[in-house]
Amino acid sequence: MKNDETLFTAYQKNLKRERKIILSWQLLILISFISLWEVSSKMYWIDPLLFSSPTRITLSLFERFINGSMFTHLSVTLFETILGFIIGTIGGVIIASSLWSSNRFSRIMDPYLVVLNAMPKVALGPIIIVALGPGYLSIITMGFLVSVIITTLTVYSAFNEVDPNYEKVLKSFGATKWQCFKEAVFPATLPTIISMLKVNVGLSWVGVIVGEYLVSKQGLGYLIIYGFQVFDFTLVMSSLVIIAILAAMMYKIVERIERWLIKNTK
Amino acid sequence: MSFLTLDRVSHHYFYKNGYTKALENISFTLKEGEFISLLGPSGCGKSTILSIISGLFKQTEGHVTLENKPITESKLAIGYMLQQDYLFPWKTILSNALLGPKITNNNEDSMRQTALQLLEEVGLSGVADKYPTELSGGMRQRVALVRTLINDPKILLLDEPFSALDYQTKLKLEDLVGKLLKTYHKSAILVTHDIGEAIAMSDRILVMGSNPGTIAKSFEVPIELRNQLPLEVRKHPKYQILFDKIWAELEEKEKQKGRSS
Numbered sequence: 001m002k003n004d005e006t007l008f009t010a011y012q013k014n015l016k017r018e019r020k021i022i023l024s025w026q027l028l029i030l031i032s033f034i035s036l037w038e039v040s041s042k043m044y045w046i047d048p049l050l051f052s053s054p055t056r057i058t059l060s061l062f063e064r065f066i067n068g069s070m071f072t073h074l075s076v077t078l079f080e081t082i083l084g085f086i087i088g089t090i091g092g093v094i095i096a097s098s099l100w101s102s103n104r105f106s107r108i109m110d111p112y113l114v115v116l117n118a119m120p121k122v123a124l125g126p127i128i129i130v131a132l133g134p135g136y137l138s139i140i141t142m143g144f145l146v147s148v149i150i151t152t153l154t155v156y157s158a159f160n161e162v163d164p165n166y167e168k169v170l171k172s173f174g175a176t177k178w179q180c181f182k183e184a185v186f187p188a189t190l191p192t193i194i195s196m197l198k199v200n201v202g203l204s205w206v207g208v209i210v211g212e213y214l215v216s217k218q219g220l221g222y223l224i225i226y227g228f229q230v231f232d233f234t235l236v237m238s239s240l241v242i243i244a245i246l247a248a249m250m251y252k253i254v255e256r257i258e259r260w261l262i263k264n265t266k
Numbered sequence: 267m268s269f270l271t272l273d274r275v276s277h278h279y280f281y282k283n284g285y286t287k288a289l290e291n292i293s294f295t296l297k298e299g300e301f302i303s304l305l306g307p308s309g310c311g312k313s314t315i316l317s318i319i320s321g322l323f324k325q326t327e328g329h330v331t332l333e334n335k336p337i338t339e340s341k342l343a344i345g346y347m348l349q350q351d352y353l354f355p356w357k358t359i360l361s362n363a364l365l366g367p368k369i370t371n372n373n374e375d376s377m378r379q380t381a382l383q384l385l386e387e388v389g390l391s392g393v394a395d396k397y398p399t400e401l402s403g404g405m406r407q408r409v410a411l412v413r414t415l416i417n418d419p420k421i422l423l424l425d426e427p428f429s430a431l432d433y434q435t436k437l438k439l440e441d442l443v444g445k446l447l448k449t450y451h452k453s454a455i456l457v458t459h460d461i462g463e464a465i466a467m468s469d470r471i472l473v474m475g476s477n478p479g480t481i482a483k484s485f486e487v488p489i490e491l492r493n494q495l496p497l498e499v500r501k502h503p504k505y506q507i508l509f510d511k512i513w514a515e516l517e518e519k520e521k522q523k524g525r526s527s
């Protein structure tokens with residue numbers, strides 16, 4: 001008994017140690033990257049006008065947060081991305097469901113979906129802007145368009161892969177098609193839909209940033225293009241840093257939601 | 267009085283570049299309270315017959331009637347139990363058992379008590395809130411049995427329900443199903459590959475031939491065997507005699523199959 005306990009404590013200690021080692025390496029990589037960047041910039045190994053430096057970026061960010069301008073841009077982009085992400089995911093699931101509900105409809109739509117999927121969605125940017133005007137609406141549409149087709153196709157094929165015997169059981173009780181969907185097809189596909197969320201976070205960022213490149217007067221994508229045009233690469237880099245942080249945060253939040261959903265829909 | 271009647275039923279499966287005739291001229295009747303087994307080589311259309319009776323799809327020719335009405339218009343419930351349990355992994359055992367009432371809008375709450383009682387009757391008390399993955403194969407199949415029985419079907423269709431189980435569990439479940447069907451006076455059609463199981467459980471055995479599926483021969487199970495529990499039947503002297511007859515018939519079918527293909 002005593003021996004079992006000591007073995008277990010040793011095992012736990014080992015786990016903790018391993019975690020510490022990994023964390024130290026991660027920090028080491030981050031710190032050396034930043035210092036190397038700073039030093040190379042200071043020593044003119046790289047052109048500081050083009051590649052900026054960590055201190056300049058920090059100062060510029062600080063300034064822009066103080067005067068509030070960064071916060072406006074950040075919230076605009078965040079709002080567009082979240083909306084594009086939600087509409088894209090829900091829209092994709094709804095379209096997939098309607099495809100599933102009618103075999104004929106899905107066969108009619110098949111070639112269009114194939115083409116739309118193969119098409120690089122951001123190439124549609126100019127047309128969307130012409131159609132919807134240069135504003136939020138166009139950018140959100142871009143954010144949603146990038147994720148909706150792939151969501152539709154993935155979820156639809158997952159619907160079709162559900163073991164038909166579950167439906168057989170339900171139909172033997174006289175279930176309608178809607179009941180089959182609600183009781184078997186949708187719950188069986190939920191894990192796929194949930195894992196789609198993570199993919200869509202990344203895709204919506206692509207759509208929104210490209211949308212802002214093309215049209216906007218606000219947002220992080222706009223800041224990048226603006227900085228590029230006026231040759232202010234510190235601004236470009238600052239925006240990239242903010243995007244990286246926000247995207248990672250959103251990903252983590254979606255991961256939390258995913259875990260919660262899995263636990264509560266079991 | 268005939269209860270369920272199949273009258274010259276044929277069925278074709280169609281695909282893009284061809285079709286299979288799965289059944290040809292199947293005719294038989296099932297009396298109320300009777301237990302029939304279907305025996306036959308793989309692919310002879312046994313599952314197809316059950317699917318047609320359960321209304322999953324319609325035969326391409328012939329008629330199926332229940333109490334002289336086409337099966338599609340009949341209000342009598344038919345319970346269909348598949349080879350594997352197909353319990354829904356995201357539902358608890360109780361919700362799984364209550365699936366039928368939920369689909370037919372048959373007041374789920376009032377059926378709760380019935381479900382718990384049936385679970386207890388099949389020896390599964392205290393698992394109501396567990397999930398299917400936490401149960402053994404035999405337990406799961408018993409839950410599937412409860413799910414099938416809860417809508418109080420007049421006819422039970424059993425498609426090799428015990429074939430995935432080990433021998434001991436299988437014998438015990440046979441006893442359980444036999445007992446339940448006798449007490450509730452239900453009719454049943456059992457599909458099986460196991461001659462022993464067919465003799466042990468049924469009143470009549472239909473041996474089928476394949477390509478296309480037909481009913482080749484019908485065997486009555488001797489009266490002495492019918493009222494015994496499946497485990498007891500296997501020890502009866504008349505059991506072996508019938509077993510050998512059916513074995514010979516199936517061998518004959520195998521030979522014909524070999525010659526024709």
Ligand SMILES: Nc1ncnc2c1ncn2[C@@H]1O[C@H](COP(=O)(O)OP(=O)(O)OP(=O)(O)O)[C@@H](O)[C@H]1O
Pocket residue numbers: 279280286288307308309310311312313314315
């Ligand atoms: N959904 C289907 N589509 C096309 N053909 C089918 C389909 N289901 C069955 N068949 C064909 O119909 C014939 C009868 O099949 P069925 O499943 O009824 O046989 P079975 O007697 O139940 O066989 P087993 O003992 O292997 O379960 C087979 O030749 C099979 O290939």
Ligand SMILES: [Mg+2]
Pocket residue numbers: 312313314425
């Ligand atoms: Mg079968």
